[in-house]
Amino acid sequence: MTIETLNSGLDTIWVVLTAAMIILMEGGFALLEAGFVRHKNNVNIIMKVFVDITIGALCFYLIGFAFMYGKDAWGIIGTSGFALLGDLSHIQLSISLDTFWLFQAAFVIAVISIVSGAVAERINFRAYILYAMIMTAVIYPIAGHWVWGGGWISQLGMLDFAGSAVIHALGGFSALAAAMFIGPRKGKFTPLGTSTIALPSNIPLASVGAFLLWFGWFGFNAGSTLSGTDARIGHIAIVTMLSAASGGAATLIYTLFRYKRSDAPAVINGSLAGLVGITAGCAFVSDQAAILIGAISGLLMLFATNWLESRRIDDPVGAFPVHAVSGVWGTIALGLFATEGGLFYGGGWDLLGVQVLGLIVLCVWGFGMTWLGLSLIRLWIPVRSTEEEEEMGLDISYHGVLAAYQEHEFIHYQDHYTDFSNKTAD
Template sequence: MTLETLSSGIDTVWVVLSAAMILLMEGGFALLEAGFVRYKNSVNIIMKVFADITIGTLLFYAIGFGLMYGSDAGGLVGITGFFLNGDLSHLDVPVSLETFWLFQAAFTIAVISIVSGAVAERINFRAYLLYIILMTAIIYPIGGHWAWGGGWLSKLGMQDFAGSAVIHALGGFSALAAAIIIGPRKGKYTPLGVSAIALRSNLPLASVGAFLLWFGWFGFNAGSTLSATDVRIGHIAIVTMLSAASGGAVTLLYTLFRFNRSDAPSVINGSLAGLVGITAGCAFVSDVAAIFIGAVSGLLMMAATNWLDRRQIDDPVGAFPVHAVSGMWGTIAVGLFATDGGLFMGGGWRLLGVQALGLTALVVWGFVMTWIGLKLIGKIVPVRSTEEEEDLGLDISYHGVMAAHQSHEFLDSEEHIRAFQDDPPNRNR
């Protein structure tokens, strides 16, 4: 066995394990979102995550990967690599094509899961399935090609190591567009415009989801080296940890002194905001900069949450504040703090300008395409669940089950049988 073969084998194991860690983040999304929504909609959350993984993976294999990493056409889109066939010789990665695809597929699934949380408790399940096609086959792959696949942003020199802009800001603004189009949950805002309190089903469950996401983020960031022998892995892991801790600590202390209590949902989302914020610059910024980036991410997340409520935009899990706003800040922070080219590190204005341009292009692309896409989907099936479905709960309405049952008895009465076997009102609309 040659040294080159051994190195390639180690790199392959590292990337496959990193991809598996990222895939485990779907368990984190599932638990986080199920814990943040009302009990009657928790199975629907799980089913959307399974739809993300199953349908999204197949579509990225067939179409998305080619659009994202195929041979560049005018800096806008890839034109080879569909079904992993065709000319992909231009890809300069230290692992096999199949291994690289697996890693990128895990990223794709994460993007669509961001949107899932923002429309929780009121999106028509069939409409959501159609949106998965749009996001995983078109929106994310084309935006990803611009920055990562040899497109116009990568040629300009945009730096987004693991996806603060490509994944989180794009996904977060897509989530914002979806939340605006679908509208708030029934009863979320009073006639006076005050936000009603929606009792979350299980905050301990949500915290476990956040911990799984935190764990998977080490694969998300450090795995983006695509090489087990990359000397940056340790630094990437450290700054990832520091930024997440800083985001959570700032929100914990802020809510403690501002409201005389430490607010659990805010601390959970503050830590996630810190993770999102450092994702772009994890390979480019110092430890101290990472702490600052995480702290600002946590504060911006809270400010964005209040901004949504003032405008009566319902985002049950905080997808826009966590992913879009923190992702924007993290992308800009690279232009400020990157040790090579950052404005505050003596690098001048160019990198900051490229970061701002690339960020603007990606968030506009995600928002506009989601807006247009959902409008078109609405001509095929209703985008929003009916009032009857929302009142009954999406678990029963779309999946015919509840998350758990107290009784161990069989449901044998006619009333029970109808409730669990017959279609609820308008279920098939």
């Protein structure tokens, strides 16, 4: 066995394991979002996550991967590799193409899950399926090609190690567009302009979801090395931990002194904001910079949450404050704190300027294409649930009698093909 073969084997094991960690984050998204919404919509949240991981993965396999990593055309889009067929020899890897696809598929599933939370409790389930197909086959892959697939933004020198911009800022601004397009939940804002609070159904459940996301983020960031022998893995892991801890600590202390109580949802989202903020620069910034990036991410998340309320935009789980705002900050912070090329380390304005340009393009692309995609879907089917469906709850409206919490052990069941209720005993 040669050293090259051994290293390739180790890299394959590492990438498959970290891909599995990222896929496990879908369980985190499911629990987090289910805990933040009302009981009558818990199952609908879970079903949307299953849409992400099933239909989303298939769309990325058939179409999205080719757009993202296929042979470059004009720096805009990939043109080969549909269903992993055709010429993909330009992708130079120490691992197999199948392994690389699995890791990238885990990322695309996370992107669509960001949008899921922002439209919770009022999106038409069928419309969500169609939007998930558009996001995973077109919107994210094309943007990913620009930065990671050899496209025009990467040629300018933009850095985004694990996706603060490509995944979180893009997904967060897509979530903002979707939330604005669909409108707030019924009763969220009063005619007087005041906001009401829909109490979360299960904060402990949401916290478990956050811990699963935190765990998966080590795969998200460290796995992006695509090599189990990369010397940066330990540093990436520690800055990921420090930024998440700092984001949670900043929100905990702020709410404790500002409101005389430590707000649990804010601390949960503050930790997640810290994770988002460090994702771009985890391989490029110091421990101390990671702590600062995380703390600012947490505080920006709080301010963005209040801004949404002031603009009467309903985001039940805080998808935009956590992912878009922290993703934007984390991408800019890389231009400031990168130990090689960062503004504060003598690198000048070049890197920072490219980071800002790339951000603007990705955010506008995500917002605009989501608005366009939902507009096209609305020509065919309603994008929003009806008032009756929303009032009853999306669990029963879209998923039959199934509900997350049942009050009775048995319910009457009538088969679609045989009416057993009319049969009598012999």
